[in-house]
Amino acid sequence: MKIIHTSDWHLGQSFFTKSRKAEHQAFLHWLLAQAEQQQVDAILVAGDVFDTGTPPSYARELYNEFVVACNRLGVCLVVLAGNHDSVSVLNESRQLLACLNTYVVASVTDEPEHQLIALPKRNGSTGALLCAVPFIRPRDVLQSRAGDSGLTKRRALGTAISQHYQQLYQLALAKRQTLAQPLPIVATGHLSALGVSQSESVRDIYIGTLDGFPADAFPPADYIALGHIHRPQIVGKQPHIRYSGSPIPLSFDELGSAKQVLLVQFANDQLDTVTPLEVPRFQPMALLKGSLKELEQQLSSYPEQAEQPTWLSIEVALDDYLSDLQQRIQALCADKAVEVLQLRRARTRQRQSLQQQQNETLTELTPQQVFDRRLALENFDDENAGARKNRLEQLFHQVLAEVESGDSEESPA
Numbered sequence: 234m235k236i237i238h239t240s241d242w243h244l245g246q247s248f249f250t251k252s253r254k255a256e257h258q259a260f261l262h263w264l265l266a267q268a269e270q271q272q273v274d275a276i277l278v279a280g281d282v283f284d285t286g287t288p289p290s291y292a293r294e295l296y297n298e299f300v301v302a303c304n305r306l307g308v309c310l311v312v313l314a315g316n317h318d319s320v321s322v323l324n325e326s327r328q329l330l331a332c333l334n335t336y337v338v339a340s341v342t343d344e345p346e347h348q349l350i351a352l353p354k355r356n357g358s359t360g361a362l363l364c365a366v367p368f369i370r371p372r373d374v375l376q377s378r379a380g381d382s383g384l385t386k387r388r389a390l391g392t393a394i395s396q397h398y399q400q401l402y403q404l405a406l407a408k409r410q411t412l413a414q415p416l417p418i419v420a421t422g423h424l425s426a427l428g429v430s431q432s433e434s435v436r437d438i439y440i441g442t443l444d445g446f447p448a449d450a451f452p453p454a455d456y457i458a459l460g461h462i463h464r465p466q467i468v469g470k471q472p473h474i475r476y477s478g479s480p481i482p483l484s485f486d487e488l489g490s491a492k493q494v495l496l497v498q499f500a501n502d503q504l505d506t507v508t509p510l511e512v513p514r515f516q517p518m519a520l521l522k523g524s525l526k527e528l529e530q531q532l533s534s535y536p537e538q539a540e541q542p543t544w545l546s547i548e549v550a551l552d553d554y555l556s557d558l559q560q561r562i563q564a565l566c567a568d569k570a571v572e573v574l575q576l577r578r579a580r581t582r583q584r585q586s587l588q589q590q591q592n593e594t595l596t597e598l599t600p601q602q603v604f605d606r607r608l609a610l611e612n613f614d615d616e617n618a619g620a621r622k623n624r625l626e627q628l629f630h631q632v633l634a635e636v637e638s639g640d641s642e643e644s645p646a
């Protein structure tokens with residue numbers, strides 16, 4: 234039995250001003266070629282198929298095309314919902330897709346047997362048992378009790394999720410006994426397991442409810458295919474519990490690690506090998522950091538012409554405020570095959586400058602000085618920023634004048 238484990242496609246993502254359609258299309262094309270080449274039996278998508286609950290039509294089209302193509306190849310497809318997916322959007326085509334060898338599990342239901350799937354091999358025989366667990370919302374498994382503390386709620390949710398896994402695992406064991414075949418048991422999930430490293434584009438789904446799910450609370454399945462974290466990784470040093478990560482970089486801070494899907498191979502009822510298949514980078518992207526001088530040097534290595542311009546995030550280290558930063562960067566990029574999608578000041582600098590000012594007291598500063606320093610921490614580097622900054626300054630000036638002249642409505646009589 235051969236499975237490809239992938240997750241966090243985020244079809245329909247709009248990235249700054251850019252669409253990811255071409256990249257997603259290229260990725261799905263590549264994935265189908267891998268499935269065919271490796272003679273894969275099933276593909277598991279462990280959540281966040283779509284970027285939003287209301288994906289654009291082109292994203293739904295990509296999804297539909299992929300379902301049809303998998304069915305043509307004889308590959309069984311299992312789609313689990315993530316925290317970004319709308320349960321009702323995924324459910325609306327569930328029955329239709331079931332006719333195309335595709336299982337959609339959008340939410341936890343009262344009938345756990347619906348989440349136990351006998352995964353077929355290409356020849357039609359059962360190759361594995363799948364405990365198909367999508368993103369679990371607290372209300373799916375918990376009855377909230379007024380007055381419970383945050384900690385009590387977090388613990389209750391962790392326990393409820395663990396019980397859900399155990400219940401499904403027991404069902405899988407019973408099914409395996411009935412079938413009397415040596416089948417591996419696979420589980421899925423879309424959550425933060427403890428001790429994983431995140432990236433900027435991951436929405437923290439368990440704020441206030443669960444910090445992280447302990448790896449030892451999963452049942453002893455042969456493989457656990459996880460989604461939600463965009464960097465591929467092994468959980469808790471257990472090579473059978475994995476995040477495949479997202480196939481395309483969804484934020485500039487994801488450029489540090491290669492993107493992959495996982496080819497998971499079983500020999501009878503045992504996990505045999507897990508092989509990462511590296512996803513090609515379909516869109517050149519880069520994160521540049523440094524002073525203006527350093528940036529100039531880095532940018533000089535980019536060609537004037539390229540088939541695809543490189544998407545850039547530029548982080549400028551600056552000691553003081555430069556009002557013409559946008560223009561300076563524009564000038565540096567003018568003859569290069571690059572597009573600046575994000576321009577920002579280094580955050581550490583901002584923190585440092587705040588720290589330097591900590592020795593000052595408010596009484597030493599005029600209101601105008603306080604306002605100017607606060608304004609200097611803002612990014613005014615995008616298109617309409619100049620106008621926005623002017624307006625803020627004007628409004629502040631107006632308010633200040635009113636307060637100082639004493640004709641503000643709240644001034645004491």
Ligand SMILES: [Mn+2]
Nearest residue numbers: 241281315461
């Ligand atoms: Mn995601």
